[in-house]
Amino acid sequence: MKYFRLFIVFVAALLTMTGTSFGGYDYIDINSPSIRKMPIAVPLFKSGTGTLKNGDMQLPKKASDMLSGMLDFTGYFKILDRESFLENLLKPETTLQTVDFRNWTTVGAELLVTGTIQANGNDLEIEMRLFDTVKANQLVGKKYKGGVNDLRHILRLFASEIVFCLTGNRGVFDTRIAFVSTGSGKKEIYICDFDGTNVRQFTKNNSITLFPAWSSDGQWIAYTSYLKGNPDLYIKNVSNNSISVVSKKGINITPSWMPGKFELAATLSFSGDQDIYLMTGTGKIIKKLTNSTGSDVSPTFSPDGKKMAFVSSRSGTPQIYIQDISTGNEQRLTFNGRYNTQPCWSPKGNKIVYSGLDGGKHNIFIIALDGKDPVQLTHNEGDNESPFWSPDGSLIVFSSTREGPSRIYVMTSYGTDQKRLFSISGEQSNPKWSPGLFNK
Structure with a gap:
């Protein structure tokens, strides 16, 4: 590939x-x-x-x-x-x-x-x-x-x-998007080119497969699959299909790669609580990143890898927090709304996009790192979830039910020009944009 x-x-x-x-x-x-x-x-x-x-x-x-x-x-x-x-x-x-x-x-x-x-x-x-x-x-x-x-x-x-x-920006022409689709009858991971063309199936597990995540060199996709009955973490090479598996007791979900390193974070529950761990690209645990009551999921790293945003229920409802990796200090980022999830750190490092529950529907918001004045990007068009930045920061890909079934859409980073990428059988969700790939 x-x-x-x-x-x-x-x-x-x-x-x-x-x-x-x-x-x-x-x-x-x-x-x-x-x-x-x-x-x-x-x-x-x-x-x-x-x-x-x-x-x-x-x-x-x-x-x-x-x-x-x-x-x-x-x-x-x-x-x-x-x-x-x-x-x-x-x-x-x-x-x-x-x-x-x-x-x-x-x-x-x-x-x-x-x-x-x-x-x-x-x-x-x-x-x-x-x-x-x-x-x-x-x-x-x-x-x-x-x-x-x-x-x-x-x-x-x-x-x-x-x-x-x-x-002065190379654009997204050398990128791809991974996403989850039920087109085969099961939830599997698919890949398409940046503009929704050339859709092809990446996993064929005949099982529930979720949470795709590209490595920063574009050569690996980590994901969760119930292939063996348990939500295990798989780390699969895009070119030669070699695989490492993390199969700890309990859940192994929501992987996210550390920028510039062959390391990734994911939520594991083998110790009882759902906490975020840092692992090597082959699945060996390096250290535990979060340690609080409640569930900690959905890690996303700042571009320099020094901070991590994540979702925690420690305050009673899901909210987004930021941790300084070196000190472990954590602070709450979101306060507007009672249900804020699926954060993604912008490539420029100055904003985080996320999904928040607004008036009974999920919509997409952008918030600065000071936590003030989040900006709503989607309005009154079904549920809009799983936002993810393009590697150049100019676009955001997301899933939406505005036409009925969940489909993959893209918009500018300011919420304009919202458009569906493609139309294939089944429902599509959880899109993740790759880094630039031509020269990888």
Whole structure:
């Protein structure tokens, strides 16, 4: 499942550039809650000389449509309707050097993407460029070689270059999402690409399987399964399927990986109480992290690994607490509402997203580390639970019953652009976003 098995050759690190310097990051302010979507035109890509072995004449259209969808997913762009375009870049006499930028600014495009696909049997060479139409400058130019089956991966690489140029952030194009689904008739863990495509089943236990958690290098998923009758903890390699099992007496649930280490925390109850323990990536206990009356579950670590947020019932109802790992000092974070669970620490380290019971329904909130003024992101649309940040902090994935059965949705970190990722059989819940994976 490693992406480096794709035989993609990066040909040109950077084609000609003028004007605005690459990496200026002055186009899109990703820290603004009222981000303005940049109008971008993605015309149909041109076909170069040569033919595909399978005769797929729709490949240029497929490529441009796919790239448009990836850019639209970010929430940063307004994709312009091709019917409004004044210039036909598919004409044989049109070259990248003869683009009339006035034709694009007239229809409202501030950015323009052009692409040419050169085919040779099952091999492709794709050249793509990003232009600032207002300044008539090229911002990014890339050329890639690969096979026909590598098309989607190539386009994700270029989409990442576009977002990096405009924001200084690589985006989520090289990530995946693990989640629980009942599509097989049992609760199993599935994986999909960042935008809900390429859904595939990861576990086939024919049992109840819950709480997926990605390691910080993206090579392992920890989860709980009732495969042998007890809620045991499994730590499974994504590539070779090797597995370690933690099967202590009682429950072994809610795993969460320590950032940058082959260590994870989970709730175990072999001592009687449900407490959180730190373990090696093979399941050996390092130390006990919590020790209080009541149930302590759902650990999540700060990006530097120095603090841990978790859920505890020690005050009578589930609330979120923060522990300093080195000192063991703990303080309560949430006070609004009587039922606050499923915390996830933001990649920037300054906020925690969680699910809280509000008016009889579960909704998603964000709270700063001072515990003041939590912000509600979902409203009046079923139960919304299990929020989890994208690794760049720009998006939040969550489950919702707004359409009836539980499905997986994504929204911006400010709660805007809420949309369902996919529609498959069964119900889906407990999504977890992976770290970046292409170069892992």
